[in-house]
Amino acid sequence: MRPFDYLRPKSAEEAIEMKARLGKKASFLAGGTDLLVKLKEDAVRPEALIDLSFIESLKEIREADGTVAIGSLASYADIGSSPLIERFGYILRQGALEIGAPQIQNAATIGGNIANASPAADGIPPIYALGAHITLVGKEGRRVVAVEDFFTGPGKTVLKEDELIIEIGFPKMMEQDKGFFKKIGQRKALAISKASVAAVLHIANGKIEEARVALGAVAPTVIRCPKTETLLKGRKISGSLIEEAAKSVSSESMAIGDVRSTPEYRDYVIGVLFERGMRNIFSDILP
Ligand SMILES: Cc1cc2nc3c(=O)[nH]c(=O)nc-3n(C[C@H](O)[C@H](O)[C@H](O)COP(=O)(O)OP(=O)(O)OC[C@H]3O[C@@H](n4cnc5c(N)ncnc54)[C@H](O)[C@@H]3O)c2cc1C
Incomplete structure (x- = not known):
């Protein structure tokens, strides 16, 4: 590892x-679980x-006006144990608890996960499904970006050189909302x-009024x-609808092959994961 200066600001402004x-010469360091690996390599x-x-101040998880706001420095352990997230955004909790091992969850932050912008990051599909927005602050001021407009490619985002991710906000899940996060890796854990x-x-009168489905990797x-999402809208939950939607999910997958998997497997298994998630959350009404 090459030598570097270590700076410890006391506030986001600093x-x-x-x-x-310092511009390009400096990098923000949060939990270090991505950055330190890259530094070593x-x-x-x-x-x-x-x-x-x-x-x-960047570690707070709070509620305000129908939304939940998570400070960018909140770790996945903080998110996984937050009563607010459990109540109003439990799909993000499900994602948090799937990230690495507890040691990684203790260090890894949501801001780092987002800034690192891996298409396989487990914290990102839940915030797409929750309809989140990301608050960024730089020398020129504050801006709020919809999560879908934030990522531009693998490892690429709209974040400007001097901008810091401040927080991630999303509308609270309501009692009529149901959701899930599911992933598959090489092993059941630590993958x-x-x-x-x-x-x-969003369920109303036994029908799906609104659906947000997000795919990772x-x-x-x-x-x-x-x-x-269009196919599900206005439909009553049934086994056949779930099967039809699972096929549709597979058809919307645009997987490539890499060291972890083939495109064929990814396109297939994403539909299986979706079907399992749907059957879990509707197990009370499905035969
Ligand atoms: C063993 C191991 C297992 C892992 N398993 C998983 C897994 O299962 N799922 C998964 O999704 N990830 C996994 N990861 C990746 C990693 O833990 C996460 O991406 C983590 O959330 C990164 O957060 P961090 O705080 O450690 O970021 P850091 O490494 O500190 O930073 C990552 C990048 O984000 C920038 N950054 C950090 N915070 C901010 C901010 N507030 N504003 C602007 N830029 C910022 C940094 O400059 C850097 O470029 C794993 C990593 C390891 C080492």
Whole structure:
């Protein structure tokens, strides 16, 4: 590992000011579970690390006006144990608990997961399904970006050089909402996703009024499934609808092959994961 300066800002403002001053030479450091691996492999060579981990205000998880806001420095252990997330965004909790081992969950932050922008990141499909927005602050001010507009490719986002991810907000899941997150990896635990799926369905009068379905690891970024969402809208839950929708999910997958899997397997298994998730959440009404 090459030597670097270590900077420890006490506030988000100070961190942004440092990054604006140092530009490309510096990287933000959160939990370090992605960045330190890249540093060790010499894949990145920052001259300075701006350690965000002492900025307590960025670790808060709070509710406001029908939404839940998660500070970018909240770890996946914080998210996995938050009563607010359990009540109003439990699909993100399901994703959090699938990330690495408890040691990784203790260090890994949601902001780092998002900034790293892996299409296989387990924290990202749940926030697509929840309809989240991401607040960014840089020298030129604050902007709020819909999660779907944030990612532009593998490892690529709209984040500007001096911008810090401040928080991730999403509308609360209501009592009539049902949802799930499911992933499959090489092993049952401690494995990066070969494919993952998250969904939130708003149910009214026994019918699906609104559906948001997001797929991970089957395209250059996490993607929504517009055809499947339209197919589900207005329909009554049944075994045959779930089978039809699972086929539609597979058809919307745009998987490529890599070290972890083949495209054929990913396109197939994403439908299986979706079907399992749907059957779990509707087990009370399905035969
Ligand atoms: C053994 C192991 C297992 C893993 N398993 C999984 C898994 O199962 N699922 C999964 O999704 N991931 C997994 N990961 C990847 C990693 O843990 C996550 O992506 C994690 O959430 C990254 O967060 P971090 O806080 O560690 O980010 P860091 O490594 O500190 O930072 C990552 C990147 O984000 C930038 N950054 C961090 N915070 C901010 C911010 N607030 N604003 C702007 N930029 C920021 C940094 O500059 C850096 O470029 C694993 C990693 C390891 C080492």
